[in-house]
Amino acid sequence: MYVALHNLLHDRLRFALNVLGVALAVMLVLFLLGLEQGLRLQVTAYLRQAPGSIAVTQAGVDSFGGGSSLLPPGLEEDLRQVPGVAKVVPVLTQTAIFDLHDKKIFAFLIGYDPALGGGPWRIGEGREPRERGEVVFDRVLARLHGVRVGDTVEVQGQKFPVVGLSEGTASWMTALVFVRKADLESYLLTPGLSSLALVTPAPGVAPEALRARLKGLPGVEVWLKSELIESDLRLYQAFFKPVRLMSLIAFLVGTLVVGLVIYSATVERQREYGVLKALGARNARLYGLVLAQALAVAALGSLSGILLGFAAARLVLALRPQILVALEPGVVGLTLLTGLFMALLAAWLPARLVAGLAPAEVFRR
Amino acid sequence: MRTERAATLRVQNLSKRYGSGETAVQAVKGVSLEVSPGEIVLIMGPSGSGKTTLLSMLGALLRPTEGRIELDGLVLSELSEGRLPDIRLRHFGFVFQDFNLLSALSALDNVAIVAELAGLGRKAARARARALLEELGLGARLHFLPEQLSGGEKQRVAIARALVNEPALLLADEPTANLDSHHGHETMRLLRRIAKEQGKSVLIVSHDARIQDIADRVLWLEDGEFKEMRSLATDPVCGMTVEREKAVSAQWEGKSYYFCCRGCREEFLAGPQRFGKATT
Ligand SMILES: Nc1ncnc2c1ncn2[C@@H]1O[C@H](COP(=O)(O)OP(=O)(O)O)[C@@H](O)[C@H]1O
Ligand SMILES: [Mg+2]
Numbered sequence: 001m002y003v004a005l006h007n008l009l010h011d012r013l014r015f016a017l018n019v020l021g022v023a024l025a026v027m028l029v030l031f032l033l034g035l036e037q038g039l040r041l042q043v044t045a046y047l048r049q050a051p052g053s054i055a056v057t058q059a060g061v062d063s064f065g066g067g068s069s070l071l072p073p074g075l076e077e078d079l080r081q082v083p084g085v086a087k088v089v090p091v092l093t094q095t096a097i098f099d100l101h102d103k104k105i106f107a108f109l110i111g112y113d114p115a116l117g118g119g120p121w122r123i124g125e126g127r128e129p130r131e132r133g134e135v136v137f138d139r140v141l142a143r144l145h146g147v148r149v150g151d152t153v154e155v156q157g158q159k160f161p162v163v164g165l166s167e168g169t170a171s172w173m174t175a176l177v178f179v180r181k182a183d184l185e186s187y188l189l190t191p192g193l194s195s196l197a198l199v200t201p202a203p204g205v206a207p208e209a210l211r212a213r214l215k216g217l218p219g220v221e222v223w224l225k226s227e228l229i230e231s232d233l234r235l236y237q238a239f240f241k242p243v244r245l246m247s248l249i250a251f252l253v254g255t256l257v258v259g260l261v262i263y264s265a266t267v268e269r270q271r272e273y274g275v276l277k278a279l280g281a282r283n284a285r286l287y288g289l290v291l292a293q294a295l296a297v298a299a300l301g302s303l304s305g306i307l308l309g310f311a312a313a314r315l316v317l318a319l320r321p322q323i324l325v326a327l328e329p330g331v332v333g334l335t336l337l338t339g340l341f342m343a344l345l346a347a348w349l350p351a352r353l354v355a356g357l358a359p360a361e362v363f364r365r
Numbered sequence: 366m367r368t369e370r371a372a373t374l375r376v377q378n379l380s381k382r383y384g385s386g387e388t389a390v391q392a393v394k395g396v397s398l399e400v401s402p403g404e405i406v407l408i409m410g411p412s413g414s415g416k417t418t419l420l421s422m423l424g425a426l427l428r429p430t431e432g433r434i435e436l437d438g439l440v441l442s443e444l445s446e447g448r449l450p451d452i453r454l455r456h457f458g459f460v461f462q463d464f465n466l467l468s469a470l471s472a473l474d475n476v477a478i479v480a481e482l483a484g485l486g487r488k489a490a491r492a493r494a495r496a497l498l499e500e501l502g503l504g505a506r507l508h509f510l511p512e513q514l515s516g517g518e519k520q521r522v523a524i525a526r527a528l529v530n531e532p533a534l535l536l537a538d539e540p541t542a543n544l545d546s547h548h549g550h551e552t553m554r555l556l557r558r559i560a561k562e563q564g565k566s567v568l569i570v571s572h573d574a575r576i577q578d579i580a581d582r583v584l585w586l587e588d589g590e591f592k593e594m595r596s597l598a599t600d601p602v603c604g605m606t607v608e609r610e611k612a613v614s615a616q617w618e619g620k621s622y623y624f625c626c627r628g629c630r631e632e633f634l635a636g637p638q639r640f641g642k643a644t645t
Contacts, residue, residue, distance in 0.1 A: 003478060006469035275465040278426055279526075280454025281482050359453075360426040362465055363417045363538050 004292035007269060015297070018261040022301025022342070023308055025254025030309030030327065030335040032247040036240050037331050038324030042171040043236050044229045046110065049121040049168070051089050052198035053207040054214065055228045057221045063235045064093075064228055065108070069195045072219045079197055082213055084205040089118040090194035092184050095174060099154040100145050107141065108174040111184030118198060119178050125149055126164030129180050134163040136178040140170035140321045158187060172323050198225070251338055258301070259346035262294045266350035270357065278359040286354045287347075294347035295340075302339030306332060374400040374423065374534055374566060379432030381418050381589075392418040394589040395432070400534070403564040405557060405579065409572055409597075409606065410586035416570040417538055419586065423568065424457050424536045425449045437533065454483050458527025458565075460537035460556075464519040466511040466526075472498060472518075473507040476526045483530045490529075497525040501555065517548030524555060535559070535567045541576060553579045574599050574606040598623035601640035602632050 008015050047064055056079065058069040079088045092111035097104050112118035114128050124139050126149040137147055142165050147153060152161045160179065169176035185191050201210040207224055214222045273286055313325040381393040392415040400406050410416050421427035423434060425441050434441040436456060444452065466475045476494035481487060498507055501521045511519055520540060527535055537556065541549030557579045560567045574597050577583050585592050598609050605625045612623035613630050617637040624630040633640050
């Protein structure tokens, strides 16, 4: 296979440009995949961290973040009566516009009972709300808008003192802001109202079994929490699609780059492949040569692309902290596979070219 | 030690037709030939007479339309396509007009890779390649790229490559056409030495009449058929081989000169002393 390497390295500048081309494409793929993964993580952050394995919404509501769900009054008590239910955590949600100095910012208010749970899972600074009107702000949102613990934010004239900053609650759309459920109820003038009930089964009770038991309750939809997460993700599909399309384009561009490179290099050395064939090399060998070159370009390009991708993610984190580019091992693995696939695809046409060479042509000039 | 592999090549009634219908070209017509071990056969003939086609068929590079090729009892013309690469690799050594070395590889690797194709390990292949190249006087050029070698050196690398799998038969198509007469002669002497010392059959196709003297036998191919040897001359101006009967001629200082065309004759007559040393 050293022939492949020699062939590649014979023209170093071109080789470097190729690797760079692939690296940029791979970087884009990695970045976009990471972005999509980040979007997913952000969209599902609350439900993934919330207690319980069953979620109850209003009948006909199929997401947590999307629509407004209102549970029938007294539902929590009914739920607690069902055998196999260990714990019920009600939360009330509402999108709200905060007035910060002159700016208005959009946030997703989560009213929860600090005694029961369902609030922020990681507090970076300050504490949970204890007194009337106290809120825990998302830390990234707070940093972006200069909000500090001890400040007071306003929603439609009502004042909410910020007592803590939560982590992992940022979002490219609406960051989370936590408030006591009772305070949110009185702000909305809807005492006793809940949007969502998170149910924890008693030890030894399977979530599926408990859900079957709860299904009979009127006016509600009973979900496994994981199903509701899936359903939420479907809701945001429209946002993922363009990102996915862009990854696909990046992939195609990368493949085209490697493909063109390997193809032109093969055409250039067509005669030499023909010579090898005339001397007795089998097609499989020649495919190997072509593939080895494609793989070498793709491998080097992929590795540099991944490094570049991590750098880009860092840059985004510094410039737009509300956007999460989640470069998890799975995403990196997928990107590497993408690079490999690029190489295979790129080697295909040149391999066809080589296969079609007639060995007798070497005697022709 | 080199194993002495030699073989008899037997060709019967070989034909090749390119294409079909109105545009078909009958390039080789019913050619029969036998080459014994250690024999050097030179096939000459005008351009387009089918020399390359014939050589390609003999080297299992091209399937004959008709006829039979037998190498040491092995009937090549009946083998399946899949077996031919291996036959080429192990039984034939090819030498080309324009050397056809791999431009990205050193002289050593150019030879070694062919041994590797035949299944030799990299180390053993390189050792054998090195020995061969040293034997051909290229010990100081092992790590040179083809572009750094002279024409004669390139052709010697190509000959080493042709020899590295110890084939029974060497096939050379116009091996001297890209070399000056000195290096052309050197190459031919080398091929002769190889044939005689190692008992290899050598089949050379050329229209260069200057190499006739090293051949054991010269055959004349014309219009795809062997014809009686014509009396040939070399055009002193362009170096082409011409048939005396058909050529335009001129006299100078009591000797006859033959030319491929009027243009060459006129050029000659304009200053015969420039070409006069050339042989007739
Ligand atoms: N691949 C091909 N397809 C069609 N005709 C060909 C092909 N190769 C050679 N020919 C024709 O066959 C004849 C013999 O060609 P060739 O064997 O190359 O002769 P030479 O080597 O003596 O010059 C010529 O007329 C040439 O045009
Ligand atoms: Mg020819």
